[in-house]
Amino acid sequence: MNDSASTALGYHRATSYQRYQISPHALDWANQPSLVKNYPGLPRVPLPRDLDLPRIDYFTRACRPGSESHTSDVAPDLKQIAAALQLSHGVTARAVHSGQPFYYRSVASAGALYPFELYLTAHGIDGLDAGLYYYDPLAFSLTVLRRQPLPAIPRVDRAVAATFYVTGIFFRSAWKYRGRAYRYVVLDAGHLLENLRLALGALNQRFSIHLDFDDEQTANLLGLDSELEVCLACIHLHIDTDKGTDTANSIELEPLSADIRQASQVSGREVAYPEILNIHRAGSGSGGGGSAEASSLMVATHGNPLARIDLDSSTLPIAADYTQVLGRRRSRRNFIPASVSRENFMTFVETMAQSMGSRSGMPAACRSALTAGILAGENMPLPPGFYLLDPEKRQLEQRIAGSLIEAMAAACLDQMWLKHAGLHLLFLTDLTYLDEIWGARGYRYAMIEAGSLGQQAYLAATALGWGACGIGAIYDREAADLLGLTESGALVYLVGLGPVKTSAGKTR
Missing domain, CATH: 3.40.109.10 (NADH Oxidase)
Known part of the structure; x- marks a missing residue:
């Protein structure tokens, strides 16, 4: 193993999946x-x-x-x-x-x-x-x-x-x-x-x-x-x-x-x-975890935003008992192509935004090491496309128009059940930035933050009656290219979300 694998960029590349090149x-x-x-x-x-x-x-x-x-x-x-x-x-x-x-x-x-x-x-x-x-x-x-x-x-x-x-x-x-x-x-x-x-x-x-x-x-x-x-x-x-x-x-x-x-x-x-x-x-040495504050949208993508959508400022309309949500949380992937109301969609996005940036309870390094994005499918109450979530401005920035849901399912090791999810929640980072600011320990910050927000997504989906399933099995460069990320940009985690079929045959 060469020394380059002792960096965030080096390790991520050394362990990346490539189509047709995964050993049995x-x-x-x-x-x-x-x-x-x-x-x-x-x-x-x-x-x-x-x-x-x-x-x-x-x-x-x-x-x-x-x-x-x-x-x-x-x-x-x-x-x-x-x-x-x-x-x-x-x-x-x-x-x-x-x-x-x-x-x-x-x-x-x-x-x-x-x-x-x-x-x-x-x-x-x-x-x-x-x-x-x-x-x-x-x-x-x-x-x-x-x-x-x-x-x-x-x-x-x-x-x-x-x-x-x-x-x-x-x-x-x-x-x-x-x-x-x-x-x-x-x-x-x-x-x-x-x-x-x-x-x-x-x-x-x-x-x-x-x-x-x-x-x-x-x-x-x-x-x-x-x-x-x-x-x-x-x-x-x-x-x-x-x-x-x-x-x-x-x-x-x-x-x-x-x-x-x-x-x-x-x-x-x-x-x-x-x-x-x-x-x-x-990464065993301290990364000086509170010193750097990056832009909340630090992951570089090609091009400029095509549109900006403000998050609704209305109060959260759904009531869900916290302990019952924890008890019902499961990984569910039996997604169905059903429409999602604007109210429920905005409730979910607002919940995620409240867990990020200056509102987050996580250390500053975590908040600086990661950006969240959304792939919206055809049944969402906004145009299909790839969006970045800016928690400070409380906006979604559209970066790519058109549905990428099916293409992303293919980039997730051809797990095509993902194409039926209403949306994909994406966690993105810039690996070179992690190395430059915190050294190898920065990889921990980004991945812990992705897991923290991913757990929140599971719970929010459960509270809304949706299914949720986290995915780490990704053809790494294929997914990054699909999103138009730069050479050191990476999709480190994805959570598929949306209505699912219940055992009684009803949708949720």
Whole structure:
């Protein structure tokens, strides 16, 4: 692997799909990765199940400002932590597929491989000792990894009651997607991060999101084998300073045992793909994530806008219970060519715009690293074409006229069911820009932001009664050329959306 694959541009090109040039790959079912980590012999803390989940409107929650607007004078207790975990990464249904149990979850994942994990450090939680815990969503319990006062990583100037850490396990996705899997691991971390952000806001917790931290220090804290599993995001829960506990980084941390680190291995036979390790290690230094603010439409396309359409300023008309939306979220692809009302279309676009740019609760680097676009099909309440979404001006800029839906379905590895979707939500970046501003860590910012917004799209679609299905399998350059992107422009993620056929034969 040459050094060029240690950049965002180099890795993305090295793992790009090209038509007629994808090498065959059979799944090794005998070594399918486990869906949860195993820590034999370590004590567990069962989480309470009699939870008071918030009864709020999804669109009201989704369109509230970012994390800093939430205030809480009281440290969270164990029931609030359990509610946050259930909402962000809970089991919503169980089924049996091919004789094996399958667990539907509140969070989307490429290929239902769930490469992410959640850990919790407790500094001041009523009902939970100070320490480090691993969250098992299937058993709905916390495994005790450390029982001691711990530092808050990354260090902040405000009191921290607890920290959630989102990690990614490479082989869970690489088992299917090989060297391309880093894309999906980081995208899926963004899915989980968005669910957690929404959950903490719904529970009126004050929090801050961090993507820049010392990777080695964080791996040591969590007991990870950093060749196999890495930390990708942290969320601190804050309380008033005079109610906080000492979380200074001066606390010395002993490495956890080899048995604990070995839990990062989730299959009896794993393959290490150098492309994945290369790009992650190259981005291990902090990218200085808050320093650059790019234009919200930083992805260069050829030509000028053909037209501009203002988003409707009317209040959101749909009512949908937030917890029920999470429980109903699924990946659905049985799209049908049915018309969509202007009201529903604008509700969806407005919800996405409220999650982007200056209104976003994500770190500034994420907001600067990505641009969202829309391919509108024939049944949308605006002319078919390719549009960029400008969240600051609250406008859609038409860049290409005419429906590209079927051509994009072909560019998505000929998954032609996508041509029936009413619209395609596109997440675009400029890979050279990422490298120039943040180095290789910029790839994380762009992909985490794409996953975060993708999760929001899943939930908004569910609330509207639509189907949604995320796509990362793309003939990369073919899709970029279709959209008229420059040489370093890339489509990194696509979500197909629109009316679907229900089991009763009705449309939604």
